[in-house]
Amino acid sequence: MLSPTDPMIDIVDLCKRFTKGKETITIFDGLNLAIPRGDFVAVMGPSGSGKTTLLNLLGGIDRSDAGGIEVAGERLDRLSESELSRWRASHIGFIFQFYNLMPMLTAAQNVELPLLLTRLGRKERRQRVETALGVVGLADRVKHYPKEMSGGQQQRVAIARAIVSDPALLLCDEPTGDLDRATADEVLSILQVLNRDLGKTIVMVTHDPAAAQYAKRSLHLDKGHFIEKELAA
Amino acid sequence: MNDLILIRKNLFRRKLRAILMMVSILIAFAIFGVLASFERAFNAGQDRATPDRLVVTNKISFTQPLPISYYNRVAAVDGVAQITHFSWFGGYYQEPRNFLVAFAVDPENWMKLRDSDFVFSPEARAAFIRERTGVLVGARMMEKWGWKVGDHIPISSNIWSQKNRSHAWDFIIVGSFSARIPQADTNVMLMGYDYFNETRSFGKDLISWLSLRTTSVAANERVTNAIDGMFANSPYETTTDSEKAFNKAFAAQLGNIALIVELVVGAAFVTILMIVGNTMVMTVRERTREIGVLKTLGFSGGRILRMVLGESILLALLGGLPGLGVALLLITRVRDSLMSFVPTLSLYPDIAAAAVGLMVVFGIITGLVPALNAMRLNIVTALGRS
Ligand SMILES: Nc1ncnc2c1ncn2[C@@H]1O[C@H](COP(=O)(O)OP(=O)(O)OP(=O)(O)O)[C@@H](O)[C@H]1O
Ligand SMILES: [Mg+2]
Numbered sequence: 001m002l003s004p005t006d007p008m009i010d011i012v013d014l015c016k017r018f019t020k021g022k023e024t025i026t027i028f029d030g031l032n033l034a035i036p037r038g039d040f041v042a043v044m045g046p047s048g049s050g051k052t053t054l055l056n057l058l059g060g061i062d063r064s065d066a067g068g069i070e071v072a073g074e075r076l077d078r079l080s081e082s083e084l085s086r087w088r089a090s091h092i093g094f095i096f097q098f099y100n101l102m103p104m105l106t107a108a109q110n111v112e113l114p115l116l117l118t119r120l121g122r123k124e125r126r127q128r129v130e131t132a133l134g135v136v137g138l139a140d141r142v143k144h145y146p147k148e149m150s151g152g153q154q155q156r157v158a159i160a161r162a163i164v165s166d167p168a169l170l171l172c173d174e175p176t177g178d179l180d181r182a183t184a185d186e187v188l189s190i191l192q193v194l195n196r197d198l199g200k201t202i203v204m205v206t207h208d209p210a211a212a213q214y215a216k217r218s219l220h221l222d223k224g225h226f227i228e229k230e231l232a233a
Numbered sequence: 234m235n236d237l238i239l240i241r242k243n244l245f246r247r248k249l250r251a252i253l254m255m256v257s258i259l260i261a262f263a264i265f266g267v268l269a270s271f272e273r274a275f276n277a278g279q280d281r282a283t284p285d286r287l288v289v290t291n292k293i294s295f296t297q298p299l300p301i302s303y304y305n306r307v308a309a310v311d312g313v314a315q316i317t318h319f320s321w322f323g324g325y326y327q328e329p330r331n332f333l334v335a336f337a338v339d340p341e342n343w344m345k346l347r348d349s350d351f352v353f354s355p356e357a358r359a360a361f362i363r364e365r366t367g368v369l370v371g372a373r374m375m376e377k378w379g380w381k382v383g384d385h386i387p388i389s390s391n392i393w394s395q396k397n398r399s400h401a402w403d404f405i406i407v408g409s410f411s412a413r414i415p416q417a418d419t420n421v422m423l424m425g426y427d428y429f430n431e432t433r434s435f436g437k438d439l440i441s442w443l444s445l446r447t448t449s450v451a452a453n454e455r456v457t458n459a460i461d462g463m464f465a466n467s468p469y470e471t472t473t474d475s476e477k478a479f480n481k482a483f484a485a486q487l488g489n490i491a492l493i494v495e496l497v498v499g500a501a502f503v504t505i506l507m508i509v510g511n512t513m514v515m516t517v518r519e520r521t522r523e524i525g526v527l528k529t530l531g532f533s534g535g536r537i538l539r540m541v542l543g544e545s546i547l548l549a550l551l552g553g554l555p556g557l558g559v560a561l562l563l564i565t566r567v568r569d570s571l572m573s574f575v576p577t578l579s580l581y582p583d584i585a586a587a588a589v590g591l592m593v594v595f596g597i598i599t600g601l602v603p604a605l606n607a608m609r610l611n612i613v614t615a616l617g618r619s
Contacts, residue, residue: 056612056613059529061528061529061612061613061616062612062613081534082533082534085528085531085532085533085534086531086533088529088530088531089530089531090531094529094530096526096616100522100523100526100616102242102523102526103246104242104243104245104246105234105239105242109234109238112234113234113527113530114530114531116234116235116236116239117530117531117532161530
């Protein structure tokens with residue numbers, strides 16, 4: 001059904017509004033965006049421009065008000081809540097600014113969480129967890145709890161959790177926003193490897209121009225519209 | 234890892250809080266177990282009662298006496314098939330705390346009336362009728378005090394005294410009897426009324442109550458009216474009632490206390506329910522962000538609802554099951570010393586099963602609100618603005 005040339009993301013005339021009391025804020029009014037498979041896009045823009053809102057819409061955790069939104073071959077605006085939930089489990093990996101790990105679970109257990117939604121057996125789940133933690137360079141931290149790890153290490157656990165069920169699209173919201181330069185570079189290098197060597201499509205929101213350098217291109221979101229800037233890959 | 238481990242890890246992430254909740258649930262179910270067992274024991278007498286048995290007591294109170302002359306007059310009433318009289322002895326063995334359930338009766342007729350409850354050997358039957366100073370002792374009482382047939386035992390009364398001022402009577406155990414049906418309690422002693430009546434220093438020719446069996450249940454009402462009508466306007470007016478009602482009145486002194494205790498415990502139970510419920514709401518609210526993350530990962534609302542309910546049910550079981558254990562321990566400890574008052578006191582399996590059911594209900598009630606909140610939680614709101 002899908003050919004490799006189909007876009008990973010295809011947004012047509014997307015509208016998104018928030019209503020708070022009597023006030024209605026329009027975030028997007030006729031947004032268009034196409035991102036091919038295998039792309040690594042940095043999304044920049046001023047605070048409040050709708051970057052997080054866009055990621056939420058792409059990941060199917062928020063709903064649009066009008067327009068078409070197709071991600072990984074699925075029209076998200078036509079799915080029910082439970083269909084979206086199932087679709088997310090197999091197609092999307094989320095990476096947040098503040099890692100969002102479960103404090104009472106070890107690194108390995110945190111990474112295993114998404115696999116509880118699959119039919120995989122215990123042995124295979126453990127194997128996958130080991131592989132994912134190996135990819136982010138934390139094979140030796142399996143039994144550590146989040147509070148025993150640095151911010152960079154926690155973010156790498158979060159990346160392992162995002163890739164463990166092998167989703168095609170990674171959505172990252174300021175993944176290095178809470179990290180120092182050197183640690184940020186480590187994390188960004190891992191994302192680059194995931195994109196280049198494992199073929200993951202990545203959409204990364206960032207305020208940091210240095211972080212955007214790791215992407216293939218960056219988009220500037222302002223007043224509900226994109227201004228594109230190609231970067232040397 | 235599986236959902237159960239996840240649930241357990243969630244529950245114990247704040248150990249002190251989880252343990253405090255468990256202890257309060259433990260106390261609630263320990264009290265429930267003890268109380269339900271006591272209530273069962275109190276009510277056992279009513280369940281034991283057969284419908285064609287009536288009891289004739291003094292109208293003022295069953296603790297007030299009736300004249301022995303009523304015995305023959307009631308026996309002559311049309312519809313009375315069997316009858317015996319009872320006199321409460323208020324007995325104890327050696328020390329007042331060794332309380333004994335003991336009655337003075339008309340031996341031959343008492344055994345006839347209770348033949349459906351107890352098994353009397355021909356020897357015991359004959360000896361009890363023959364020996365004036367003989368007592369018939371139930372199997373459980375024999376066992377409790379280590380008595381044998383033929384033993385001479387001094388039995389004291391906290392009500393009566395002999396003409397020689399002594400409170401103790403010397404009796405010979407002439408026989409024993411066992412239960413024919415499980416509800417029949419054999420922790421009881423019977424003595425001949427004639428000897429008791431002749432030797433006591435006061436209360437002569439008085440009895441405590443009459444117990445009779447009618448020819449059929451259909452005759453109950455007619456017999457009741459005939460008896461109470463016969464003694465109306467006499468110095469000793471009577472009330473005739475079913476044995477069930479009588480046993481209930483007998484247990485009422487304890488039963489009223491039980492009701493008060495039940496109300497207090499019920500209030501405590503509701504309080505603990507609200508505290509645990511409120512704590513669960515807080516606990517889950519603190520996890521709002523994590524629940525948002527789980528949903529982002531693809532956990533459905535239904536699954537999250539089940540996880541929160543699973544947590545509150547696990548909490549109730551982890552507190553409640555040890556609580557039931559404590560109840561069992563308490564009951565086993567007090568059973569022997571209370572055997573005379575509540576002979577059938579025990580934590581029966583069906584009470585335990587009901588308690589476990591109650592734990593699950595407790596878990597569902599305390600977990601329902603936070604579980605529904607978690608299920609309906611909007612992901613974007615939960616993840617907050619970062
Ligand atoms: N749930 C909501 N209810 C009401 N308004 C909202 C909600 N979420 C976002 N907004 C509004 O939408 C606009 C865009 O928010 P969004 O979080 O997408 O911005 P952002 O580009 O990610 O900003 P930042 O760089 O600060 O993270 C803001 O004006 C915000 O106030
Ligand atoms: Mg944002």
